[in-house]
Amino acid sequence: MPFISRTQRQSDYNLIPSSCPIVIDNGASYFRMGWAGESEPRIIFRNIVQRPRHKITGETVTIVGDHDPALLKYFDCTRSGPRSAFDNDVVFQFEIMEYILDFAFDRLGADQSPINHPILITECACNPVQSRSKMAELLFETYGVPSIAFGVDAAFSYKYNQKLGICDRNGLAICSGFSTSHVIPFINGEPVYEACCRTNVGGYHVTDYLKQLLSLKYPHHMARLTWEKVEDLKMEHCYITFDYASEVRLFQKGAKEAEEKTRCWQLPWTPTPVEEPPSEEEIARKAALREKHGQRLREMAEAKRSSKINELENELKGLEFLIQQLRHVNGNDIPSFLAETGYVSKQEIESAIVKVTQSLRKAKGEQDEIEEKQDLSATEKYTLIDVPDNMLTPEQIKEKKRQLFLKTTSEGRQRAKQKRFEEELERERRNKEDEERRLENPELYMEQLRVKYNDLSEKVEQRKKQKTNGNHGNEGNNVSGGVGRGERLNAAQKERMRLLTTAAFDRGKGEDTFGIKDEDWQLYKKMSKDNDDEDDGPNEDEAELARVASRLREIDPTFFPKSEASSSGTEPPRFRPLTKEDFQILIGVERFRCPEILFHPNLIGIEQAGLDEMAGVSIQRLQSRGQKLEDGITNSVLITGGSCLYPGMSERLEAGIRMMRPCGTPIRIIRASDAVLDTWRGAASFASTMHFSRQVFNKKDYYEKGEDWLRQYQLKYTF
Amino acid sequence: MEQEVIESEMVLPTHLRFKKIQMYEKYPKGQARGRHWKHLKQIIQAENYQNYPADEPNYVNIESPPSMHPRKQICDITGYEAPYSDPRTHLRYANTEVFKLIRSLPNEYVQRYLALRNAAVVLK
Structure with missing residues (x-):
């Protein structure tokens, strides 16, 4: 059930007598305003302000509440997001508050003269006096309000439900709002602030937690997970479990109930047209x-x-x-x-x-064929070689040198050719032997080959591992690559570091004998970065490995090279057509994991008591203040506020409170008749009584009585 | 301004006749002004609650005490009960599959998961 804003401009402002108070429920999430004595607020909107820049004219405009997102396309909202005047239920930015009040009074139909109606406005329990006085100042000075009264939201809600006969004179109000949750005990219909209790967890945290979890789970769909959408998801799907551990175990086992409880949000997706395989003719x-x-x-x-x-x-x-x-x-x-x-x-x-x-x-x-010919004529070509130097003229000596060079190179070529030829022979011979052995006993041969392959591949792997020691086997590090801080160096790298440090710090100590021996100069070679790549050992092994692998590939149909196997295991397939499943957002555990933070705020790093424990703390505080605790207090536990709407809330709270209270204590958890609007309705009905007009204060009172008086100011709810 | 924007009246007018002091008078344009509001922390500090009797309720002392219940440790990724915690990433995890996953997570994601329970490394 998404909340609906109500911002039509009212036309009957001038018809309402000036004695009729305006009632404002100034909640952290929604702002509600209406006339005393009515049953519904006239104006409802989200308590946020945006100040985007108009794209064409470039002027900064003020937009209060949330509007049709389609119209926001004319504005550049990248510089400033939606802003709230609240921090933990306390109004602290009065410039934003002023925009909000401007908008609200404007929509209520006010024009012409200053606002000539008494105001009843809600605040949080034990609002700091600075915030209270600034609010009073704003209303008196800017809007010309004749008189003001402040009341606590949860108290109005409790009183309204008491009037409806839902809860008793003595009881607890558990109010879980947008950014905080309160537990306020009521004795004889009056709130006992000495014993109340606040935890800074509320609906904002639940939505934020859900949003973060989903965007971490589906990083590709981050753009779709807007605040408003996640808020809708939360209101529609989240619930509170009776026992988190057992519920989550269902999901861990993948039980059928868990599958049924998993919700799926299908994002719009059009399948890419499948290409038909070409027909025979086409081919x-x-x-x-x-x-x-x-x-x-x-x-x-x-x-x-x-x-x-x-x-x-x-x-x-x-x-x-x-x-x-x-x-x-x-x-x-x-x-x-x-x-x-x-x-x-x-x-x-x-x-x-x-x-x-x-x-x-x-x-x-x-x-x-020239080369051959040259070879044939080689002997007569090198005519000068055998003649001693002293019998030759300088030109002939030069010629002789040239001939000598030519001869050695051609001889070298010949030798290489010969060697190649011999190797070829050797290989053929080996292949022949292999073939013979295979024919003799194919299975034994294959087995031997496999063992050999394994040995070799292990050896090569070992070699590789030593080279890149420390990086192997932990995937976390493979991603970052290189040798990070705290990683082990391999032997060669260690040696290099040792040499470098001694070279850097060993100067000037004792006698400098460096360079006396020729080996000293080898130091620089050892220090240089690439010396450990030069050894030929693994190359031979690798060549042999390749040979064995190719041989195996020929004769063994089941053979599968190791490196390929491992690489195909870890690497995901690169191109996979996107399917319907890729555009689904599954909400399973998150459905109850997110509201769970109301009972265990430590899940999001807030080290405070959860809702059930807060009730216990509140009752305890009531006892320690010497209040005569009536047994009936847990017999009327009202849950109110937007975050109390989750299914399963009352059962869970009942179980939690039962654990803390003596055996046999009557416990009755009651849902407010309308957890969201009851506060405003309570305030509106309160403001319509004579009782209200005796408790307001005007501008003169405010400036004469001073801050201390304002600090003590408290509304009496009973009449 | 576009016709549909004007019709929807979403933009707050700068001059409202019911106000005694207009917004543009209070915060004149083009004048550099510092931050004219206090953070909640500063507000609380300025309240000087320590000067008042301890049994008088105020914004600070009505806060809930730390929880006395055993801490619930859940897997940061899946939400399952988490018996283990990874010494490298400091993430809690439920089983080997999740462990594999968290070891393959880039550091940015690890920090974002940690930030969910206010345990991320904060550089100042």
């Missing part, structure tokens, strides 16, 4: 198309190749023709003859021919 068509494209590409490449060959052949022909022409030309005329062609000498043309033939060969896809 065939696509394949054909692909084939066609491939064919065209192949043809294009072929054409390009042939044109290139053609070009090269033409060039070669041209060059050969040029050479032939050159034969007929005189030696002296060669430069002038060649001037047109761009070549300078015959040698250049020849080298060009060689180049062109080579690229021609390459284009035709023939093997490059």
Whole structure:
């Protein structure tokens, strides 16, 4: 049942006689205002003020209460959210209070002259005198109110229900409001503030707790969980359990009742259209198309190749023709003859021919045989090597050096080739042996292979672990990565730190012998960051592991490499189509976990007694003040205030109070006739009696009697 | 201002004829003014409750005492009864599954869960 604001402007203000008081229930959540003697308040709105900026004109405007959120789109509300004049039920920001009163009087229909009606306004129990006097000042000075009376909200509610015959002259009022909860005992129809009791937990905390829990549980839907929506969820679904522990155990076991008790809020969601798998024809068509494209590409490449060959052949022909022409030309005329062609000498043309033939060969896809030829001619190429130096001219010595270099490199190449060839042979031999062994006894072989694989993988893992020691096995740290504070370093890192610290602090102590031995200089290598990556040990193991794994993969259908298995276990699937379930907000345990804070405020870190214990504390205080405690006080326990509307509230309170009272004490928990509006109705009926006009004070009283008098001021509720 | 906004009368008029002092007179525009209100804590301090007899009820002494009941320890994530508490994150948890979850939570979320019961690290 969401609360509904009532803010239509009233038209009958001028018809009401000025003796008729205006009654204000100034609650932390809702502000209610109306005329004394009426049964319903005229004006109801949320007790908040927003001061957003108008988007077009840029002026700051004041908006009181909550309005159609659709109209707020014209305002920039990012700078200031809704603000309340209250802190723990005490009005402390009177600028906001003034906006609220402005709006309320305006909607009640006041125009023209100052407000010429007595005012009855509610406040919390034991309101600090500063707040009270500021409120009186505001009403007298700004609105010109003739007289004021202050009363306590819970008391009006109790008195109203007493008048209805619901509760007795002696009893307890348990009033759980928006930001605080009060327990006030009543003796002979008068509240006993000496024995009352306040805990700073109320509906605000419940809603906030629910909002926080849900937005932590569903971080993707945080934007949907607005305060108003969560408030609605709370009012609709939250309840109070008789026994939290047993109820929560139901949910922990996943019992059927728990499933029934879980509520689901389906957010608007439109399923993404499912793509149908392509039909046979489609696949065939696509394949054909692909084939066609491939064919065209192949043809294009072929054409390009042939044109290139053609070009090269033409060039070669041209060059050969040029050479032939050159034969007929005189030696002296060669430069002038060649001037047109761009070549300078015959040698250049020849080298060009060689180049062109080579690229021609390459284009035709023939093997490059030059290397072989070079190998064959190796012996006659290195002619100078065996000749001693002293028999050579300086140019020849240079040439000899070059030849020597060429020879060693080509020999090295040969050796590498040889080695590769041998390795190939070895591998083949090993594979053959493996195959033989497998054929002999396939199962034993497989078993051995598996054992070997496990050993190796463990070894490699161990190696890796040592490198990144401390980070393994705790997921919390994997996220942050690196070596954090308090994490263990591995051996190499420790050694490095030791070296660095000794290097930093060991200077100047004793004799400095650094550098006498050559090994000293190794220190810098050890200090450098990447020295521990250089060892080759694991590489061999890793290679072997890879070989065994590939072998296993070939012959063992059940084989599954370890690293892949572990990674696929922890990594969630990346792309999963969003389903209906992703747009559901499930409220299970939260339904009773959130209101539970009224009974156990320590769940949200408030170390005060809960509602049931407060009743006990209040009764205890009553006894210690020497009040003659009538047994009947627990026979009339009224629960009122918005946070008392949860189902299960009275049963839980009864059980809680029964635990603290002597056996056989009569306990009767009564719900207020209307937990939300009773305060205003009580105040309105009180203000309509003659009794009220004797208890108001005017501006003159206020300034003459002073603060001490105002502190003592207390309304008498009985007449 | 848009027509529908004006029609809904959601914006409070700046001048109201029933007021003796208007808002713009009390808080003139463009004038720097400090905070002209006190926090609740300051209000309570200024009340000097210690100067009054202890048995006179006031805003501070009617507060409930700390609870005498055994503290209820519930799992910060699920709300189940929590026999364990994680020394690293200081979160309470109910079973191994929740433990796995809290160890994979980023620190920001851990702090937000702790803030729910006023146990988060507050940097000042």
